[in-house]
Amino acid sequence: MSEILKLSDFSVSFDTPRGDLHAVRGVDLSIAKGESIGIVGESGSGKTVLSRATMGLMPSTATCTGTVEFKGAVISNLSRAEVRKNWGTGMAMVFQDPMTSLNPVRRIGSQLMEALIVRLGMSKDQARARSVELLERVRIPDPYAAMKKYPGELSGGMRQRIVIAIAIACTPELLFADEPTTALDVTVQAQVLELLAELRQEFNMAMILVTHDLGVVAGQTDRVIVMYAGQIVEAASTTDLFRNMKMPYTEALMKSIPRMDQSSGQRLRVITGRLPDPTTPEPGCSFAPRCEYATDKCRTEKPPLVTTQTGHQYRCFFPIGGSL
Amino acid sequence: MKKAQSLLIRFSQVALVLLGATFLVSILIRQLPGDVSLLINPVASEAERASLRHELGLDRNYFSAYWMWLSRMFQGDFGFFIFGGKVLPVLKTAIPPTLQLIFYTQIVALTVAVPLGVTSAYKQGTRFDRFTSTTLFSLSSIPNFGIGLILSLIIGVKIGILPPSGYKPISEGLLDHFRLMVLPVLTLAIAPISTYTRLLRAEMIGALREDYVLLALSKGLSDRRILLRHVLRPSCTTLMTSAALSMGGLIGGALVIEIIFVIPGMGTQLAKAIGMREFLAIQTYVAFIALFYITFNSIIDFLIGVVDPRTRNRRA
Ligand SMILES: Nc1ncnc2c1ncn2[C@@H]1O[C@H](COP(=O)(O)OP(=O)(O)OP(=O)(O)O)[C@@H](O)[C@H]1O
Ligand code: SF4
Ligand SMILES: [Mg+2]
Numbered sequence: 331m332s333e334i335l336k337l338s339d340f341s342v343s344f345d346t347p348r349g350d351l352h353a354v355r356g357v358d359l360s361i362a363k364g365e366s367i368g369i370v371g372e373s374g375s376g377k378t379v380l381s382r383a384t385m386g387l388m389p390s391t392a393t394c395t396g397t398v399e400f401k402g403a404v405i406s407n408l409s410r411a412e413v414r415k416n417w418g419t420g421m422a423m424v425f426q427d428p429m430t431s432l433n434p435v436r437r438i439g440s441q442l443m444e445a446l447i448v449r450l451g452m453s454k455d456q457a458r459a460r461s462v463e464l465l466e467r468v469r470i471p472d473p474y475a476a477m478k479k480y481p482g483e484l485s486g487g488m489r490q491r492i493v494i495a496i497a498i499a500c501t502p503e504l505l506f507a508d509e510p511t512t513a514l515d516v517t518v519q520a521q522v523l524e525l526l527a528e529l530r531q532e533f534n535m536a537m538i539l540v541t542h543d544l545g546v547v548a549g550q551t552d553r554v555i556v557m558y559a560g561q562i563v564e565a566a567s568t569t570d571l572f573r574n575m576k577m578p579y580t581e582a583l584m585k586s587i588p589r590m591d592q593s594s595g596q597r598l599r600v601i602t603g604r605l606p607d608p609t610t611p612e613p614g615c616s617f618a619p620r621c622e623y624a625t626d627k628c629r630t631e632k633p634p635l636v637t638t639q640t641g642h643q644y645r646c647f648f649p650i651g652g653s654l
Numbered sequence: 655m656k657k658a659q660s661l662l663i664r665f666s667q668v669a670l671v672l673l674g675a676t677f678l679v680s681i682l683i684r685q686l687p688g689d690v691s692l693l694i695n696p697v698a699s700e701a702e703r704a705s706l707r708h709e710l711g712l713d714r715n716y717f718s719a720y721w722m723w724l725s726r727m728f729q730g731d732f733g734f735f736i737f738g739g740k741v742l743p744v745l746k747t748a749i750p751p752t753l754q755l756i757f758y759t760q761i762v763a764l765t766v767a768v769p770l771g772v773t774s775a776y777k778q779g780t781r782f783d784r785f786t787s788t789t790l791f792s793l794s795s796i797p798n799f800g801i802g803l804i805l806s807l808i809i810g811v812k813i814g815i816l817p818p819s820g821y822k823p824i825s826e827g828l829l830d831h832f833r834l835m836v837l838p839v840l841t842l843a844i845a846p847i848s849t850y851t852r853l854l855r856a857e858m859i860g861a862l863r864e865d866y867v868l869l870a871l872s873k874g875l876s877d878r879r880i881l882l883r884h885v886l887r888p889s890c891t892t893l894m895t896s897a898a899l900s901m902g903g904l905i906g907g908a909l910v911i912e913i914i915f916v917i918p919g920m921g922t923q924l925a926k927a928i929g930m931r932e933f934l935a936i937q938t939y940v941a942f943i944a945l946f947y948i949t950f951n952s953i954i955d956f957l958i959g960v961v962d963p964r965t966r967n968r969r970a
Binding site for chain 2: 382385387414415416417418419422423425427430431432433434435436444445448449480482493496497499500
């Protein structure tokens, strides 16, 4: 399988009034064509920054180091005008909140047609016809009517379908979906995830699905990356991860998934404590203050990222089930 | 059905504001010191004086005097001057200059402020941005008449490339008309340019942080296209609201500036009428000034609805 995206020692920091904020630290990651990977982690662990910075969608206060290769070419040192050529056609993004990611004062039709006209050079009529097809494809009932509507006239689920239609309009090879269902109703969530999976197959698109919910990742991805405090702390194929979890952090995340079979009165278990302050890195393992297995070693020494023979990676001195 | 209803509501609002404003003025005018009848004819007999007071409605209570003026207005009688003559012909010549002044000023202010605001927002924090905001801030802290006098003196008198004062209607030549309008319009435009630029800049910087801008970016659109199509449009609502709000200040400013630049508009006439205690004329002028204000506001309200679909339902 050939690679579509490769990150090497990729870091992102922000220049803030409180000093440098290290949002992403030394990430190595590669994704094959058509592959689907999940990035999981708590709020603030750097998932959004990682995906946006990979695309190049960062404000000027951000500094990125390391390299990003897209389809074999380094894109991390390109000017904005150059990187932009990949946006929409090479990589595209679906955002978390469909209530805010569509322009409230422009009709759905014009927002969809825009990229087709500007990026693919279609005529207005071609773009309109293609937009209707796209809306049909994401199962918007009565696409002709929807074209004339403003985002405010549609429900959250419908809007997210439209955002997806916009993202796939120029048939990108890599789709970032940053918590695409977090803001939606539970029933709609499943439909949107299913739609994404179908589209991925149909267009042979690679997908990076960002979520804080391990449950979402389970059915949708080939591989899972777990992030904590800007670092990859565990990476494995999805089946391997769920069968043979190594990181105490992943285990804690796992326990915080709401389960259908739990009696309704039972409280959801959340991980106690908070993420470390990203402006002042911990001397040892960044999870140590919250880890139930932490020892003195954990608090003073940084655990390296270990790779097993099966390709399972983890960053822990005392992995669950022993180190093997 | 719904449209007709909202129009009706709008119309009754306008009528109410007009009635309220003119009634208030009718009370205020009566508070002006000095007995008009004495002012006009100090040697008049008691009977003559009484008849004049009766004609002006001064012997009636506030309500009945107001009603007298109002019912005459509806019959097309816009009042008369105590010193002779009807108000209507004066009104006909005074309205166009004032409206032109206000209209040109808004256009100039918007055409200058929109590109300035957009560029300042896009280049926020750069030298251009800082220079624009300091300059506009300093200029807008000088009062209107000050700017008017300075411009008229320097450009009109010293340099002499433009006439320092005066007015010509469009019918006497477009070029002359506009040459005379340049300085007063410039004077009046400085305050709104500064307000609009600052507002648009802040609004656009806010809008640039919105998710929909990021989505537009991620489609691979150019910065220019995003600024103009995705950011300016939603920010325009605020700009237009501000344009509506600034109307009051602008009308007030125009009235003063007319006097400095010797423009025979409503301001000049109003000042004259106040000085002469021309009750009926003052009241009629004020009614028309209020009408301008309300009309401009309604037009802008309507335009906001066209530009921004979010406000349509709210406004209905
Ligand atoms: N523009 C920015 N300027 C400064 N700091 C930022 C910026 N964007 C993100 N951060 C910081 O980077 C860190 C990672 O944030 P990020 O949004 O990537 O988290 P996340 O994993 O996506 O969380 P969530 O689940 O809440 O979306 C946070 O500490 C955040 O405060
Ligand atoms: S290294 Fe130590 S503190 Fe860190 S996750 Fe492993 S056991 Fe916990
Ligand atoms: Mg996020």
